Amino acid sequence: MDKTIPTLAEAVADIHDGAVLMVGGFGGSGAPIELIHALIDRFVATGSPKNLTVINNNAGNGRIGIAAMIDMGMVKKMVCSFPRSADPRAFTEKYLAGEIELELVPQGTLAERIRAAGAGIPAFYTPTSFGTELAKGKPVKEFDGRSYVEERWLKADFAIVKGQLGDPYGNITYRMAGRNFNPLMCMAAAKSIVQVSKIVPAGGIEPEQVITPGIFVDRIVEVANPRQEEDMNRAGEVYA
Amino acid sequence: MTEKLSNAQIAWRAAQDIEDGAYVNLGIGFPEIVAKFQPEGREAIFHTENGVLGFGEAPPKGQEDWDLINAGKKAITLKPGAAFFHHADSFAMVRGGHLDVAILGAYQVAQNGDLANWSVGAKGVPAVGGAMDLVHGAKRVAVITDHVTKDGKPKLLEACTLPLTGVACVTRVYTSLCVVDIENGRFVLREKLPSISLEDLQAVTGATLVIDGPVADLIVPELD
Numbered sequence: 001m002d003k004t005i006p007t008l009a010e011a012v013a014d015i016h017d018g019a020v021l022m023v024g025g026f027g028g029s030g031a032p033i034e035l036i037h038a039l040i041d042r043f044v045a046t047g048s049p050k051n052l053t054v055i056n057n058n059a060g061n062g063r064i065g066i067a068a069m070i071d072m073g074m075v076k077k078m079v080c081s082f083p084r085s086a087d088p089r090a091f092t093e094k095y096l097a098g099e100i101e102l103e104l105v106p107q108g109t110l111a112e113r114i115r116a117a118g119a120g121i122p123a124f125y126t127p128t129s130f131g132t133e134l135a136k137g138k139p140v141k142e143f144d145g146r147s148y149v150e151e152r153w154l155k156a157d158f159a160i161v162k163g164q165l166g167d168p169y170g171n172i173t174y175r176m177a178g179r180n181f182n183p184l185m186c187m188a189a190a191k192s193i194v195q196v197s198k199i200v201p202a203g204g205i206e207p208e209q210v211i212t213p214g215i216f217v218d219r220i221v222e223v224a225n226p227r228q229e230e231d232m233n234r235a236g237e238v239y240a
Numbered sequence: 241m242t243e244k245l246s247n248a249q250i251a252w253r254a255a256q257d258i259e260d261g262a263y264v265n266l267g268i269g270f271p272e273i274v275a276k277f278q279p280e281g282r283e284a285i286f287h288t289e290n291g292v293l294g295f296g297e298a299p300p301k302g303q304e305d306w307d308l309i310n311a312g313k314k315a316i317t318l319k320p321g322a323a324f325f326h327h328a329d330s331f332a333m334v335r336g337g338h339l340d341v342a343i344l345g346a347y348q349v350a351q352n353g354d355l356a357n358w359s360v361g362a363k364g365v366p367a368v369g370g371a372m373d374l375v376h377g378a379k380r381v382a383v384i385t386d387h388v389t390k391d392g393k394p395k396l397l398e399a400c401t402l403p404l405t406g407v408a409c410v411t412r413v414y415t416s417l418c419v420v421d422i423e424n425g426r427f428v429l430r431e432k433l434p435s436i437s438l439e440d441l442q443a444v445t446g447a448t449l450v451i452d453g454p455v456a457d458l459i460v461p462e463l464d
Contacts, residue, residue, distance in 0.1 A: 026290040026291075083365050085313070091365070096365070102366070107369050107373060108330075108331030108372075109373065111326075111327035111330070127335065128373045133403050134372065176292075176307040179325070180290050182326070184328055230304075
């Protein structure tokens with residue numbers, strides 16, 4: 001078995017117009033900047049993919065990564081918990097102009113909806129958002145005297161995430177808090193694409209250390225020295 | 241003009257109630273400074289939504305590692321015994337009742353414990369983050385806040401007028417003037433600045449302050 005893909009361009013080649021795309025990371029931590037930029041390169045060259053629904057905790061920062069996708073007009077809808085950042089201009093302008101949709105989801109509910117999709121659980125109940133405007137229209141049920149809101153699973157056609165080590169079987173480790181949503185997204189997407197700092201031979205990751213087992217991963221691609229969104233933004237970089 | 245506590249002093253007071261060995265989540269912004277005022281000899285373990293338990297102070301400038309941040313996207317450091325985990329586990333710690341204390345900011349708190357701290361209404365881009373999750377699950381949900389808004393309106397009310405973050409979730413409020421517990425749908429006054437009379441405190445509070453047991457002087461050291 002060999003899930004390695006030689007180039008970033010090949011790794012994202014079949015992400016199609018209208019796809020639901022999970023993008024890993026929390027802010028810049030664990031964000032697959034190089035995979036996102038490979039997708040932007042394809043859009044610039046071919047006009048595709050567009051009309052994407054993007055699922056991420058945030059909605060881009062600065063003029064790179066998801067913010068650059070939004071700037072380029074690739075994104076139809078964001079599903080996120082916190083569409084604000086140090087420089088949220090890209091999303092804010094399009095949102096206030098009515099050019100992008102927003103589904104606002106509490107952060108823990110977002111994580112659990114993604115996990116549920118990966119685990120084959122179509123709905124679950126959570127106390128989060130009960131009695132608030134984010135629970136409007138959702139079924140409510142009482143358990144042991146307390147009210148809970150029904151939430152649905154959240155699936156995707158593709159996930160692009162960043163890991164640390166990967167092997168040809170798709171086993172993945174993450175670096176520090178860069179783990180965040182990434183293991184969940186690998187579970188929930190029909191096709192999961194992971195950029196890692198180093199591809200090692202099978203056996204190169206101790207089985208005890210595997211965080212995402214390869215069954216949840218379809219493709220891995222090596223990006224030896226991945227950039228950090230925060231560093232790029234501090235340098236004022238623009239990707240568009 | 242009445243004397244009032246600074247934000248640092250409110251945070252100091254809240255920190256005195258954190259027990260040794262407590263697992264604590266501090267909301268982003270103002271609540272983050274509570275960590276500075278841990279009483280000598282007590283150890284709290286701080287949780288952040290993006291998957292870290294046991295983090296410490298910010299690193300020196302220039303030594304940030306941007307894979308090691310807190311929920312406010314600020315660079316942090318690790319203490320010995322820290323742990324990383326993914327987002328679903330992180331919020332299992334929250335909703336599963338494993339946190340001892342969550343300390344959050346507030347726009348408004350109601351006497352039944354309703355909290356409004358995520359949205360000031362329809363304008364702009366709405367953002368909720370982990371606030372609606374954090375108010376459910378922690379054994380104690382405390383709020384730290386100025387007693388009134390910038391234009392002098394009460395923040396402690398009979399009912400919130402802003403969009404709710406959670407229903408009947410707050411258990412204690414530390415303000416710039418007093419400490420109140422929320423018990424049986426009432427604000428029960430526990431401590432107040434000695435320099436403010438009960439009448440004057442009531443006048444800047446939007447719901448009845450109930451006296452049920454002793455009211456101690458709120459004494460906080462000079463800070464900064």
